[in-house]
Amino acid sequence: MTASPLFSCVDITLDLGGRSILRGISFGVKSGEVMGIIGPNGAGKTSLFEVLSGRISPKAGKVSFAGRDITALPLHKRARLGIGRTYQTPIVPEDMTVAQVLKAARQAYKPYLTPDDSEWGAGLVDFRIPGAMMADRLDTLNRRKLLIACLLMRRPSVLLMDEPAAGLINSEIDELDDIMRVLAKELNIAIVLIEHRMELLDTIADRVLVMDAGETIAEGSFAETLKNPRVKAAYFETESGEGLH
Numbered sequence: 007m008t009a010s011p012l013f014s015c016v017d018i019t020l021d022l023g024g025r026s027i028l029r030g031i032s033f034g035v036k037s038g039e040v041m042g043i044i045g046p047n048g049a050g051k052t053s054l055f056e057v058l059s060g061r062i063s064p065k066a067g068k069v070s071f072a073g074r075d076i077t078a079l080p081l082h083k084r085a086r087l088g089i090g091r092t093y094q095t096p097i098v099p100e101d102m103t104v105a106q107v108l109k110a111a112r113q114a115y116k117p118y119l120t121p122d123d124s125e126w127g128a129g130l131v132d133f134r135i136p137g138a139m140m141a142d143r144l145d146t147l148n149r150r151k152l153l154i155a156c157l158l159m160r161r162p163s164v165l166l167m168d169e170p171a172a173g174l175i176n177s178e179i180d181e182l183d184d185i186m187r188v189l190a191k192e193l194n195i196a197i198v199l200i201e202h203r204m205e206l207l208d209t210i211a212d213r214v215l216v217m218d219a220g221e222t223i224a225e226g227s228f229a230e231t232l233k234n235p236r237v238k239a240a241y242f243e244t245e246s247g248e249g250l251h
Contacts, residue, residue: 010073012037012196013089013164018057018067020050020220027053028064028220037163038194040186042201042211042228046240049217051200052094055166058198059091060084071164086115088163094172096149098141104152105137111156119159127155130193131185146173147181154185164196165189171203179206186210 011034020028028050035041043051056062058069060081069077071087079087099107108128112119128134133151135144144152150170157165170186171179183206189195190210201207207214207228214231216224224234231237 009036011035011070012072013058013198014070015054015058016068016070018054018069019065020053020057020062021065022053022062026220028057031067031217031220031222033215033222033225035164035196035198037196038190039212040190040197040199040210042199042207042214043217044201044204044207044214044231045217048219050220051217052168053220054217055091055168055198055200059089059166085160088161089166090157090160090162090164091166092150092153092157092168092170094169096146096153098144098149098152100140100142102141103137104135104139104141104144107141107152108137108156108159111159123159124155127158128152130158130188131155132181147178150182151185158189158193162195164198166198168200169202170199171201171206176205179203182206183210 014034016032018028018031031054033041043054045051053062057064060079060083064077067077068075071084071089076084076087102110108124112124131151131154133148133155135148135152141152171182174182186197187210190197199207199211211228213226214228215222216231216234216237218240223236223240224231
């Protein structure tokens, strides 16, 4: 018997400012699975994450977690259920040390966690920066590691990751690939990943959803979606010659 999705959405529709942003988006992701989402700028990918994380309510449709309808649940309550999110830009506090950021994450809400939880989360992502360093001095990769470590302390079941490879060089993307494999395959976390770096998706994504103008135009393995005629027509046969984003 095929396992039911841990996290899913059905027929998500969203209008903003009188414009149709999302139209009937549906997918599900199981524990330990990595679901990639790709599409050009303006396709609605980040808007979809706003709905999935609970920052924006959809016009129609349903978001479910572990068999429960969470469509009306706000962001902070989804976080406590075990749904974490990272953002395109890894923003960290300018006036806090690494140790203070980790402590703030431990004490964000009860039950408060211990320094051992910080050490555990940091170890999973190979974050080895002295606690006394100011967080705003970290490079992009270590900022991402710090923020992911903060999320991992709470043992999330789902991670929504918005362009985690942005700003990274190839060797750092390889390191990110290793981290995501640990999260999905060893911790059994369901990952939904928006990403422009095709080399990362090719190696890490179990399935890919392709969006264009707020709609799904293809879904399947990475190789299958790139062969899809609608995907080719939308992204590889344009007059501008621009490739898939």
